[in-house]
Amino acid sequence: MRAATVRRETKETRIEATLDLDGTGVHDVQTPLPFLTHMVEQLSRHGLFDLEVRAEGDTQIDGHHTTEDLGFVLGQCFHQALGDRRGIRRYGFAVLPMDDARVACTLDLGGRPFFVWELPLPKAKIGDFDVELAEVFFEAFARGALCNLHVVKERGDNLHHLVEISFKALAKALEAATRLDPRVVGVPSTKGTLTE
Numbered sequence: 299m300r301a302a303t304v305r306r307e308t309k310e311t312r313i314e315a316t317l318d319l320d321g322t323g324v325h326d327v328q329t330p331l332p333f334l335t336h337m338v339e340q341l342s343r344h345g346l347f348d349l350e351v352r353a354e355g356d357t358q359i360d361g362h363h364t365t366e367d368l369g370f371v372l373g374q375c376f377h378q379a380l381g382d383r384r385g386i387r388r389y390g391f392a393v394l395p396m397d398d399a400r401v402a403c404t405l406d407l408g409g410r411p412f413f414v415w416e417l418p419l420p421k422a423k424i425g426d427f428d429v430e431l432a433e434v435f436f437e438a439f440a441r442g443a444l445c446n447l448h449v450v451k452e453r454g455d456n457l458h459h460l461v462e463i464s465f466k467a468l469a470k471a472l473e474a475a476t477r478l479d480p481r482v483v484g485v486p487s488t489k490g491t492l493t494e
């Protein structure tokens with residue numbers, strides 16, 4: 299079964315997440331940041347991953363630690379659930395629109411963390427959520443998942459749309475890259491490994 303549970307506890311946050319790569323998008327996400335919850339639900343719904351999240355953190359300071367640590371833990375869930383990454387398509391991408399906004403997410407589950415964020419966002423808030431935390435989440439996710447992740451804005455102005463479509467594009471890129479392909483024999487690398 300391609301699933302994983304990751305628990306992480308520090309003086310700043312306490313997070314537990316369970317991921318099933320071969321789910322149907324069933325989720326139960328609880329975080330202290332409603333917009334973050336809304337975004338993580340998108341990952342499940344549009345990636346068709348089953349996901350349970352319990353996150354607590356020092357949001358009396360701000361949402362930074364909770365957002366970063368949840369991104370990292372979810373990335374670790376993917377890393378663990380993929381095991382040695384045998385038989386997966388490895389690459390995934392999605393270019394998705396949401397009204398005015400259009401964002402491209404390209405992804406390599408090749409085991410080498412790298413992060414490119416070409417989605418400039420102003421210092422502003424969506425509800426109580428600091429918009430700049432979107433980048434923090436994606437960076438931490440790439441680190442946890444040991445993946446190469448590029449997020450590039452193509453157009454758009456509405457901040458809610460830009461951030462939300464970024465999460466949906468990540469979901470779709472992950473959905474593509476994590477699929478098992480019967481024609482992929484072994485680990486999809488001429489090097490023979492994706493985890494060393």
Ligand SMILES: [Mn+2]
Pocket residue numbers: 336458462
């Ligand atoms: Mn929304």
